[in-house]
Amino acid sequence: MEDSTISAYSSFKTVLAYCVFILASPITTFFFSKLVLFEGIIGASPIATNVWSAIFAVIMLHIALGLYIYKAYFGTEKGKPVEKID
Template structure:
């Protein structure tokens, strides 16, 4: 039976952390932009029939709310990750 190299397990752990942070970066950047334009076009312009300025303001508020929710999920994920295992000799 071959013992796994510590460097390989450390590299996998670092990759997992990078993948998680990268995912949340994409979500934090893309989701508010998508929310702004989708809510403006489909909700505030089409359904409610608002003029340009109120439509932009309400869309911006929606995008800010989505941004804060995404940041909250990221912070929750960062604090809820299990602590690193203690070093065993």
């Protein structure tokens, strides 16, 4: 019973971390690219700044989702095989 609790807690931590990453990374990317990159360094117009920042945020969202899917598909932990006791 304790092994299933540890496994569930580990799965919960992984999903929670990816959820925070999936939510925070596009928002951070949008505002960072908008304020620092496009308005600060490049000096683009407000409409172009918003459009390019949104494109960067969508790309970051796809990267975050791809990492989550990769972890869910390939990241299964292979534990010690259960031996049959006769």
